[in-house]
Amino acid sequence: MSTTxxxxxxxxxxxxxxxxxxxxxxxxxxxxxxxxxxxxxxAGKTTLLKALAHLLPVHGRVQLLGRDVGDWPGKARARALxxxxxxxxxxxxxxxxxxxxxGRLPHQPWLGAPSAADHAAVERxxxxxxxxxxxxxxxxxxxxxxxxxxxxxxxxxxxxxxxxMDEPLANLDAPHQADxxxxxxxxxxxxxxVVSVLHELGMALQADExxxxxxxxxxxxxxSADPASHAALRAVFDQRIELHHVAGQxxxxxx
Amino acid sequence: MSKSGLALAIVAISAVLGLLxxxxxxxxxxxxxxxASDVTALQIxxxxxxxxxxxxxxxxxxxxxxxxxxxxxxxxxxxxxYLLGSASGANLGVALLLVALxxxxxxxxxxxxxxxxxxxxxxxxxxxxxTLSLARGVQQTLRLxxxxxxxxxxxxxxxxxxxxxxxxxxxxxxxxxxxxxxxLGWPSVTLLxxxxxxxxxxxxxxxxxxxxxxxxxxxxxxLGIALPWVRVALVAALALATGTAVxxxxxxxxxxxxxxxxxxxxxxxxHGWLVLLASLMGGALLLAADVLARWLMAPxxxxxxxxxxxxxxxxxxxxxxxxxx
Numbered sequence: 001m002s003t004t005x006x007x008x009x010x011x012x013x014x015x016x017x018x019x020x021x022x023x024x025x026x027x028x029x030x031x032x033x034x035x036x037x038x039x040x041x042x043a044g045k046t047t048l049l050k051a052l053a054h055l056l057p058v059h060g061r062v063q064l065l066g067r068d069v070g071d072w073p074g075k076a077r078a079r080a081l082x083x084x085x086x087x088x089x090x091x092x093x094x095x096x097x098x099x100x101x102x103g104r105l106p107h108q109p110w111l112g113a114p115s116a117a118d119h120a121a122v123e124r125x126x127x128x129x130x131x132x133x134x135x136x137x138x139x140x141x142x143x144x145x146x147x148x149x150x151x152x153x154x155x156x157x158x159x160x161x162x163x164x165m166d167e168p169l170a171n172l173d174a175p176h177q178a179d180x181x182x183x184x185x186x187x188x189x190x191x192x193x194v195v196s197v198l199h200e201l202g203m204a205l206q207a208d209e210x211x212x213x214x215x216x217x218x219x220x221x222x223x224s225a226d227p228a229s230h231a232a233l234r235a236v237f238d239q240r241i242e243l244h245h246v247a248g249q250x251x252x253x254x255x
Numbered sequence: 256m257s258k259s260g261l262a263l264a265i266v267a268i269s270a271v272l273g274l275l276x277x278x279x280x281x282x283x284x285x286x287x288x289x290x291a292s293d294v295t296a297l298q299i300x301x302x303x304x305x306x307x308x309x310x311x312x313x314x315x316x317x318x319x320x321x322x323x324x325x326x327x328x329x330x331x332x333x334x335x336x337y338l339l340g341s342a343s344g345a346n347l348g349v350a351l352l353l354v355a356l357x358x359x360x361x362x363x364x365x366x367x368x369x370x371x372x373x374x375x376x377x378x379x380x381x382x383x384x385x386t387l388s389l390a391r392g393v394q395q396t397l398r399l400x401x402x403x404x405x406x407x408x409x410x411x412x413x414x415x416x417x418x419x420x421x422x423x424x425x426x427x428x429x430x431x432x433x434x435x436x437x438x439l440g441w442p443s444v445t446l447l448x449x450x451x452x453x454x455x456x457x458x459x460x461x462x463x464x465x466x467x468x469x470x471x472x473x474x475x476x477x478l479g480i481a482l483p484w485v486r487v488a489l490v491a492a493l494a495l496a497t498g499t500a501v502x503x504x505x506x507x508x509x510x511x512x513x514x515x516x517x518x519x520x521x522x523x524x525x526h527g528w529l530v531l532l533a534s535l536m537g538g539a540l541l542l543a544a545d546v547l548a549r550w551l552m553a554p555x556x557x558x559x560x561x562x563x564x565x566x567x568x569x570x571x572x573x574x575x576x577x578x579x580x
Contacts, residue, residue, distance in 0.1 A: 055473045078479030085477075090330055091469035098525050102467050106479040111460065138523045154470075158478075 005063075006031040006162045006193035007052050012060035014044075014051045014216075021047045022216045024060075029211075031065075034184055034194040036204035036224065039213035039236055045197040046086055046166050048213065052195070053083045053164050065161065078106035082158035084151060086166040086197075092140025096150045099139055100126050103157030125156035128183055130176070144171035156183065163187065165196040169203060177203060201233065201241065205250035212236055258528045261521050265535040269312060272542040276308030279549050302440070310439030311545040311559070312538040313447035314504040315514075319537015320454055321496040322511030323518075323530045327465035328489050329399055335512035336379075336497035339399075340406030344382025345375035345501040347410045349431060350417045353424040375502035379494040382406055387490070431505035434560020436545050443503045450499035455530070457488040462527035465489070507544075507560045509567020510537050516570075540566075 005028040014022040022044040029035050029052075037045045050056045054069040054077065062069045064081055072080065082103070091099055103125065104118040114122075126132040129149040139147055148171045155163060169177050181203065184194050188208070198204040210229045212220040213236075220232030230243050244251045256264070277300060289296040321336040329339070336342060352374035389402035418428050430438070464485040467475040476482055500507070514537035515529060524532060541559070544566065548557040 050473065053473075053477055055476055074481055075479035078477060081477070083474060083477035085471055085473050090471065091466075093519050093523050094466060094469060094525060095523055098466065099470070102463075102470065102478060105463060105467060108463075151470075 004031055005029055006065060007195070008063045009052065010061045012048075012051060012058055012062060014047050014056055014058050016047065016056075020216060022051060024048065024216075024218055027211075027218060027221070029193065029195055030209065031193050032188060032191050033208040034188050034196070035209040035211055036207035037195065037197045037211045037213060038199075038201060038204045038233065039219070043213040043236070044216035045213055047216075049164050049166050049195065049197055053081060055083070075106045078160075079158065080160055081162045081164065082155045082160035084155035084163075084165040084168055086170070092138060094139055095135065096131060096137055096139060096142065097122065097126070097135035099150050100131075100135070100153045100157050103154040106158060121159055122153070122157050125153040126150070128156060129153040130179065145173055145176060148172055149176065152180065152183075156187075160192075162193045162195070165194070167197055167199060169198065169200050181206060201252035202250055205230075205243070205252070256521055258522050258524050258532065261518070262532060262535060265532070265539050269535065269539045269542055272539060272546055273308050273312065275546045276311065276542060276549075277304045279546060280304055306441045306444045307436050307439045308542065308545070310444045310447055310503060311436045312542045313444060313451055314436070314439075314500040314507065315510055315541025316451055316534040316538040317447065317454065317496040317500040318507060318510040318541065319514035319533040319535070320451070320458060320530055321493050321500070322513075322537065323515045323526070323533035324458060324465075324489055324493045324496070325511065326515055327468065327526050327529070328486065328493065330468060331400065332516070333512070334400070335509075336493060337407065337506070337508070337511065339403040339493075340382040340386045340410060341379035341494055341497045342382075342501050342506055343407040343410035343414065344378035344380070344385075345498045346378070346428075346431060346506060347382075347414045347417070348374035348376070348378025348498075349502055350414045350424065350428055351378075353427055354417060354421045357423075371502045376495055376498035378410075379498035379501070380491070382410055383490055383494050430558075431501070432560075433558035434505040434507040434563065436504055436541075436548075436559050437556070439503060447499060447503055450495055451534070454492040454496045455534070457492045458530040459527060461485045461489055462525065462530055465526035504541075505558075505560060507541060508564040509571065510540050510544075510563055513567050513570050514540060 007029040009024050009027040012022060012024040012027065013020060037049065039045055047056065051058045052062055054062065064072060064077065069077065100122045101114060101118065104114060104121060107118060108114060123132060126135060129152045131146065131149040131153055134142065134146065139150060142150065152168060155165065169180060172180060177200070187194055204210065205224050207224050210220070210222060210224040210233070211218065212229070212232045219236050220229060222229045233243070234241060240254060242253045242255055244253065280299065318336070325334040325336050325339060326332055349371055352370055356370065386399070386402045386406045389406065390399040418425050464475065464480045467478050467480050472482065515533040517536050518524065518529060518532040541563065544562040545559050548559040548562045551557060
């Protein structure tokens with residue numbers, strides 16, 4: 001397997017309820033790059049992401065930073081790989097700051113109080129997602145978008161080498177989507193690896209790499225600017241999308 | 256109000272209730288006033304009222320703790336130990352032990368107390384395991400609560416059958432099912448305190464895991480939480496807390512459910528604080544209910560479980576109305 005890949009999978013099969021959801025013979029996700037995972041509903045995007053994060057039982061082999069993902073001690077893996085799930089539930093009674101501080105759990109000893117470094121990381125992450133101001137408010141009192149920014153801060157606070165995000169833009173308004181984009185680019189510029197499932201295809205086309213899924217299989221993987229990637233995208237959506245290059249950005253229109 | 260401020264307030268209220276608990280009884284305040292000069296009065300206070308008051312507080316803390324654990328572990332604000340069938344399991348365990356040994360709680364020496372706590376504990380653990388197994392884990396909340404209700408009903412019916420089969424234990428069982436602090440002595444206090452200590456250790460130790468679990472199972476695992484071990488430890492603590500409390504004071508309703516809610520109505524704590532504050536709140540609630548049960552119709556006593564059911568049921572209805580559940 002390639003040493004420049006942050007995550008690799010070989011002969012990966014994931015079944016849920018007796019149905020084969022993901023069937024990926026080989027996958028390399030490059031280190032220090034942003035890969036957007038796209039595809040129609042039911043393509044297996046979330047399942048693949050969970051399998052890569054070691055959150056599901058799988059057949060096959062997954063490696064994180066060159067080591068089998070199952071061989072990592074739990075906390076070390078949590079420090080190396082951060083996960084932001086799709087619409088994380090609950091936590092309504094926890095304060096926003098307490099939620100973001102959960103991202104520092106992998107860095108803290110059992111029963112140990114958060115260190116100054118933990119507090120600094122949480123403040124950095126919350127300022128980055130612009131939710132520091134309401135750090136003392138319970139999550140249950142925040143709007144969907146505000147809540148998502150706190151959860152994003154929780155994932156950023158881990159300060160992991162690899163960040164997996166499942167629909168991180170859910171509930172975010174356009175300006176905050178742009179902020180998220182800046183955050184991701186800053187992470188990648190710092191050498192981190194970002195893998196995100198996105199339904200916002202225009203945003204996905206700004207990623208370095210595009211991983212196109214269909215029916216649980218990889219339909220295409222390549223640079224997002226590559227015409228072949230665009231063709232694959234159109235194909236998995238039954239040619240029912242149009243891609244336009246407007247003012248330096250890709251715009252995707254359904255038809 | 257700060258979390259430490261709330262803790263101090265509950266402790267202060269509990270201290271006042273404790274003084275009331277030691278002072279109220281069939282002989283009124285006389286025993287307390289004469290305790291220094293009258294040996295009988297001293298005995299009443301030292302051997303009856305004091306352990307009963309302390310025991311009620313400790314049983315309440317266990318139920319409050321159990322409620323906080325159940326709601327955190329099962330990520331459901333309406334979960335309490337009883338909704339998962341553990342109390343019915345504990346009840347059945349006690350009923351079977353009473354049949355097997357022919358002992359009554361009033362006769363309870365150390366061996367009987369430990370035996371009853373053990374039987375209640377085993378019954379509670381088995382009931383929770385059956386519930387978890389029927390619910391196929393803890394992720395499907397509705398299935399979990401449904402399984403808990405079914406297990407509670409079936410085990411409750413089994414207890415009723417045992418009582419019908421061996422009517423001699425009916426009186427002892429009735430006291431358990433209505434909830435009573437009347438049998439609490441110093442051995443009970445020791446057991447309850449020991450159980451509280453044993454339950455608090457994993458509860459505080461895994462409090463951050465409960466915080467992480469509020470974000471969902473996948474997020475908790477991604478943060479390095481060893482969820483299977485956390486579940487084992489906390490379900491054991493939940494079963495021990497419920498089993499011990501039920502074995503000593505019977506089926507005291509609603510304390511476990513309302514204590515965490517009362518805490519959250521004032522502050523928004525992490526689970527590290529919540530398990531402590533809900534324990535203190537549960538202790539204060541059961542102590543208050545015990546004082547009311549002894550005082551409302553003095554010298555007659557109401558079963559303390561009836562008082563908590565009336566007060567707790569009222570609160571639950573209000574909660575449902577307010578949140579449109």
